[in-house]
Structures are given as C-alpha cells and as structure tokens.
Amino acid sequence: xxxxxxxxxxxxxxxxxxxxxxxxxxxxxxxxxxxxxxxxxxxxxxxxxxxxxxxxxxxxxxxxxxxxxxxxxxxxxxxxxxxxxxxxxxxxxxxxxxxxxxxxxxxxxxxxxxxxxxxxxxxxxxxxxxxxxxxxxxxxxxxxxxxxxxxxxxxxxxxxxxxxxxxxxxxxxxxxxxxxxxxxxxxxxxxxxxxxxxxxxxxxxxxxxxxxxxxxxxxxxxxxxxxxxxxxxxxxxxxxxxxxxxxxxxxxxxxxxxxxxxxxxxxxxxxxxxxxxxxxxxxxxxxxxxxxxxxxxxxxxxxxxxxxxxxxxxxxxxxxxxxxxxxxxxxxxxxxxxxxxxxxxxx
Numbered sequence: 562x563x564x565x566x567x568x569x570x571x572x573x574x575x576x577x578x579x580x581x582x583x584x585x586x587x588x589x590x591x592x593x594x595x596x597x598x599x600x601x602x603x604x605x606x607x608x609x610x611x612x613x614x615x616x617x618x619x620x621x622x623x624x625x626x627x628x629x630x631x632x633x634x635x636x637x638x639x640x641x642x643x644x645x646x647x648x649x650x651x652x653x654x655x656x657x658x659x660x661x662x663x664x665x666x667x668x669x670x671x672x673x674x675x676x677x678x679x680x681x682x683x684x685x686x687x688x689x690x691x692x693x694x695x696x697x698x699x700x701x702x703x704x705x706x707x708x709x710x711x712x713x714x715x716x717x718x719x720x721x722x723x724x725x726x727x728x729x730x731x732x733x734x735x736x737x738x739x740x741x742x743x744x745x746x747x748x749x750x751x752x753x754x755x756x757x758x759x760x761x762x763x764x765x766x767x768x769x770x771x772x773x774x775x776x777x778x779x780x781x782x783x784x785x786x787x788x789x790x791x792x793x794x795x796x797x798x799x800x801x802x803x804x805x806x807x808x809x810x811x812x813x814x815x816x817x818x819x820x821x822x823x824x825x826x827x828x829x830x831x832x833x834x835x836x837x838x839x840x841x842x843x844x845x846x847x848x849x850x851x852x853x854x855x856x857x858x859x860x861x862x863x864x865x866x867x868x869x870x871x872x873x874x875x876x877x878x879x880x881x882x883x884x885x886x887x888x889x890x891x892x893x894x895x896x897x898x899x900x901x902x903x904x905x906x907x908x
Contacts, residue, residue, distance in 0.1 A: 579603040582615070585675050586631065590619070593667055597622045603631070610875055610889060611639045612805055613677075616684050628684035630663065633677045637883035639874050640805065644670050645678040650729040651781060651807040652682060659719035661685075661791075661800050685800035687792030701833060705796060710834030711843065712798045713791070717819070718847035720801075721780040721812040734809040736776040740859070743810055744769055747867055754874040761900040765866050768907055774856040776811035783807055786815045787824050788832040812850055816840075817860025821868065822902065862906050869899040 583600045590598040601618035613633040620626040634643025645668040652665035668680035690701075690709065726732060734742060748766055755762075783790075784806025792800045819840075824832045831840045841852050873896060875889040 579605075579615075582631075582675060583617075586681075589669075589674050590621075590667070590681075594621060601626075610878075610886065612643070613638075629666075630682050630684045631679060632682070633675060633679045634805075635677050636672075637878070639871070639878055643678045643805070645680040646670060646729060647807050648804040649680045651725075651804050652680075654723060654725050654728050654781070655720070658723055660716050660723065661798050662804075663800050663802075685792055687794035687799040689789055689791065689802075690793050691789075706830075706834055708796050709793060709798060710830075710832075710839075713832065713834055714840055714843045715847055716791075716798060716801055717783075717786055717815060718844050718850075720783060721778075721815070721848045721850060723781055725781045725809065730781070730809050732809075734779050736779055736811075739776045739779055739809070739811045740773045740863075743808075743814065744773070744863070747863075747870055750874065751870055754870065754877045756873070756877055756880065759869070759873075759896070759900065761904055762866065762869060765862060765903045765907060769859065769863055769866065772859055774811065774813070774853070774859050776813070776856075777850050777853065778812065779809050780812040780850075781807060782810040782812065782814045784815070784818070786819050787821070788834065789824075811856065811860070812848070813853065813856040813860045814863070816844070816852065816857055817862075817864040818867070820857070820861055821864050823868070858906070862903060865899055865903045865906065869896055869903070872896045872899065 579602070583603060587598045587600050599620045599622075603615040603617045606614040606616065611634070613635055615631040615633075617629055617631065618626050619629050632645070632648070634641065634645060636642060649665050649668035652662050655662040656664060663682040663685050665680060665682045668678075669675075670678040672678065744766070751762065751766070783801070783804065785803050786801075790801065790803045791798050792802065819832055820837070826833050830836055835843075844850070845852055872892040875892040876896075879886070879889040
C-alpha cells in the first residue's frame with residue numbers, strides 16, 4: 562500500500578520528478594476512492610507555457626485500465642498563482658453537453674498533495690490538427706476544413722448557451738461589468754509583467770477603458786478558443802482543451818480571440834477553418850446571440866492587447882529565471898508586430 566508522505570513538497574520543487582508525482586498521485590487517488598491504484602509511466606506533453614500536462618494509464622484495483630491526464634499549475638508558470646477549481650468546474654458543467662470536453666474526475670488546490678494545484682481528467686483520443694504539411698487534417702483539404710470548421714463553431718455556440726450559474730463561478734459578473742472585470746485583470750497583469758513601458762499598450766488600454774461594451778448575456782468564456790486547442794479524430798472534434806482561462810464573461814470575448822489574424826495564418830479564414838461571414842452566421846443561428854460589430858471590434862483589439870501581454874509575460878518569466886524554455890524569450894520578438902496591429906485597429 563502506498564501512503565501519503567506527510568512532508569509537504571517545496572513550491573514546485575518536485576514537479577519534474579515523475580516517480581515522486583506518481584507515488585503521491587496514487588496515494589491521493591486511494592484516499593479519494595478507498596481502493597489501491599496502479600499508475601503507468603508519465604508522458605509529459607511539451608506544449609504550452611503555463612500548466613504542466615502529463616498523460617498516463619491508471620488501473621483501480623479490480624477494474625480496467627484507463628487513460629488519464631494530470632494537469633499541474635506550477636508556481637513559476639506564466640499566469641501563476643493558479644487554481645484548478647475553474648477548469649474542473651467548467652469540465653463538470655460541460656459533462657454530457659454539446660461541447661466536446663474531457664470528463665473531469667478530481668482536483669485540489671492543496672499544494673501539499675502534489676506540489677501545486679492540479680486536476681485529473683480523462684485522456685481523450687485524437688490529435689491537434691495543424692494546417693501545414695500534407696494529407697487530410699494537416700494540409701486542411703477543403704472538405705475536411707469545412708467539416709471541422711462547422712464543429713468548431715458549433716462547440717463555441719454550445720459553450721455560450723450552457724447554463725453555469727451556481728457551479729462555483731463568480732456570480733457577480735453581469736452584462737454591464739463583464740468587460741471591465743476582464744480589462745482590470747489584464748491591466749493589473751501588465752503592471753506585474755512589463756519590464757518597460759509600452760506606449761501603444763497604454764494607448765490601447767485607455768481606448769478600451771473608454772469603450773467598454775454591454776454584453777448580450779453572461780456566458781462561460783473559454784478564454785483561449787482557437788486552432789491548436791482541440792483534438793480531432795476521423796474528421797470529428799473529440800475534445801476542446803486548455804480551459805485554464807475559463808471565466809464568466811461576454812461571449813464576444815471568445816470571438817475576438819478566435820478572430821486574431823495570427824490564427825488565420827494568411828488564409829483569410831477564422832482559425833484557417835471558416836470564413837468570417839460563415840462563422841458569424843452559424844454562430845448566431847446556433848447560439849441565439851446576435852453578434853454586435855462594435856463589441857466584436859472592441860474584443861478584437863482586446864485580444865491583441867492580451868496577446869501582447871502574454872508575450873511580455875513570457876519574457877518576464879524567463880528573465881526572472883522561473884522558466885528555462887527558450888521559446889519564451891523568443892516570444893519577445895512578437896511584441897512589436899502585435900503592437901503595430903493594435904495601432905492599425907485604433908481610431
């Protein structure tokens with residue numbers, strides 16, 4: 562029988578020790594279920610700059626083996642400090658809904674268990690499609706693109722229709738204050754992350770502050786809805802991933818992010834999948850939400866601001882010695898191009 566080590570790990574110091582994590586997680590699962598667990602080797606997915614993701618197999622005593630995912634929010638991550646509760650709550654709300662999402666099983670924000678906030682979910686079959694290379698799903702052949710694109714829009718419309726009140730989210734968010742709450746969050750992030758002033762960023766934030774829109778309703782907002790954050794298998798989206806920025810807010814916020822030119826990759830299509838007009842028409846039809854062009858413009862500018870701040874955060878994280886991933890300082894080269902895009906969109 563594996564027992565919990567009473568010694569709490571130091572903040573983040575044991576997150577790279579797979580064998581230690583496996584022992585601790587097996588012990589935790591036993592406390593949750595009352596039965597022993599056998600965990601297979603951990604496979605770390607080298608994607609993202611925030612949460613650490615491991616895939617593994619697990620077998621509960623007397624039961625069949627399952628594929629699971631462990632996600633950890635390290636204290637040195639891009640958006641630290643983290644809480645696993647919003648992601649877990651979102652996945653539980655979406656269980657059985659029209660939004661393809663992994664089934665969530667356990668979570669905790671107690672760093673004494675694994676060294677960081679974490680949650681465990683099912684491992685869904687599929688791969689993240691990329692729009693380059695050859696073959697269906699990689700080169701985005703037209704028929705494939707249309708099938709996946711329609712599902713991509715449908716999943717977002719279903720998310721924005723989903724009831725979420727009373728499920729552990731902030732019930733103080735209203736149609737009137739949704740934009741302000743998010744703008745306050747990201748403006749505080751700028752003060753925390755920026756190593757030097759960025760005049761265009763100041764200008765954009767002032768413009769956003771003067772043009773806060775009223776939301777058509779308060780929906781669950783994914784926060785990072787885009788190409789690369791879903792899995793596909795045999796022409797079907799099997800799971801929407803990366804819920805770490807989920808929050809109640811204006812549904813236009815997800816549209817603004819998906820509409821970023823970075824995800825079009827020169828194709829003229831939203832996330833290289835759907836034309837702008839097709840996206841909006843299908844989304845309005847399925848969500849029941851009328852897209853307001855002024856609100857969409859606001860959130861497109863806001864999306865670029867958030868993208869610039871994410872690049873700034875990556876550089877700061879590397880400069881502070883909290884992350885040694887060389888992709889992070891490289892993101893600094895993208896700050897100026899994003900600021901130029903913001904300038905073109907401001908009056």
